[in-house]
Amino acid sequence: MLQYASPAPSLCKDGVDSELAANPLVTKLGRFVSLGSTEIAAIDRICGDQKAIAPDQVIIAEGSCPDHLSLIVDGFAYRYKFLPGGRRQILGYLVPGDLCDVRFSVFDRLDHNIASLSDSQVANIPVKTLLDLFAAHPAIERAMWLAALVDRTILQEWLLNIGQRDAYQKLSHFFCEMSVRLKASGCSDSDGSIELPLDQTALADTTGLTLVHINRTLQRMRCEGLIALRRRRLTISDPDRLAAIAGFNDDYLAPQVPPVRASC
Amino acid sequence: MLQYASPAPSLCKDGVDSELAANPLVTKLGRFVSLGSTEIAAIDRICGDQKAIAPDQVIIAEGSCPDHLSLIVDGFAYRYKFLPGGRRQILGYLVPGDLCDVRFSVFDRLDHNIASLSDSQVANIPVKTLLDLFAAHPAIERAMWLAALVDRTILQEWLLNIGQRDAYQKLSHFFCEMSVRLKASGCSDSDGSIELPLDQTALADTTGLTLVHINRTLQRMRCEGLIALRRRRLTISDPDRLAAIAGFNDDYLAPQVPPVRASC
């Protein structure tokens, strides 16, 4: 039913026929492999069991072991972990098309929490359904693994970011990344601004900095004409300069996959 | 556990294994799935192409795309990345039994470097050979994916460590982790000490701290009777206290895998 102009492995171009509420998972996986209409239909089918989630709801709690994976269809979620001292590290963000964590399918419980940030739409996909899908469509399985590997690369880039850059660069890099990812998942406005439903505490726990320091760094960034951030909406005024400051390179978000080795 | 007497143990040569010369990959994968003798033999077989590597040699360079994966059979290697400013972030360490990076098999080039730290023995496994092995022994494929997922969990734990803990805790946590990992791969001495061939610069680039600050933190740790570290050998004098300081919990290094879902 959903007709999709057979997406050749197109790179993150936004504005591609997103009139028809395309399944964000299709969009995402379509960046890794080319999906036929059969596959697209199959993906649509497994996303049937959807649920609306209010902001700040725990989707999956640490230590739990659900028998399904959660797909963010719409909205914004994040992965995080608390330390005994009460400190929180945010481990990553989930945007439309992102699957909560593939590790579910193999480990017995998750070692961190996943919660919503905004009003979201989440599809619950039973593990078995997913495995059946993989069995029937190896291309989908491959794309899914590739997506998981990109997730890992993002994590690695975060480590670099938190470990080596100063506050100004950290924030810049984070904004660059989120901007690219949200645009790729079709969630950017016509003016290029994105909805970033994070308070400054979240930014602090993302970057390993303090709320107060985040606040001051943001002010500086605004002063310097780099960004505008208000009412949970981020506009990058000077993308090139921001990327230069951050040392940002979006290669890691859209890795090249040689078609030859398709044999996963 | 197992011990390697000489710097260059002869592994996987002919079929005649001495009792001691266990393939570290077998040891590692054996923690995830139970391997039969057929599988063990098959793993041994793919490790045939071994090579000795001197310290501080680049094993795989950023951007390169070798057609094989590198397995650390003996020794110590690390993954790292340089930033334009000249800063280096160490992204992880490879101990015997660790495979350089599974992403090879799917992405066209690596986004970071891998280099040796000590005299090492590295087995080169052609991607195709590995895929054939997977096809013939699904249990091995499953174990390999599980190992990759543990790698990801370690990365996540590093993010937490660098993002949220102070210098004292960071180092403590790192030492705890390495101690557990090296013991698991059979590389600890009878007295529980481990060989950690890192200079203080490496510790700095691991934790995102400064060489000078690492030095002072180490001194404090020695003072407090937590560790002894000299001549590249780490002895944890008070493991419990060290773990308490670090907030270390080794669960993430040995995740529980429910046997039921074995279907990867």
Place this chain on the structure above:
DNA sequence: CGTAATTTTGATCTTCTTCAATCCTCGTGG
């Protein structure tokens, strides 16, 4: 031995933290 690499030390500086108060913003109920 002599040289280079590594560790250690000292002094100073700055980024970031901590604590605490104030100010918005916005939704709610009267």
Place this chain on the structure above:
DNA sequence: CCACGAGGATTGAAGAAGATCAAAATTACG
């Protein structure tokens, strides 16, 4: 429609953890 309250943002002042710079002391090693 406005007062109220709460969460979030902002500001100020002071302190501390860690950075930087530069040199000296050890150690490793050919």
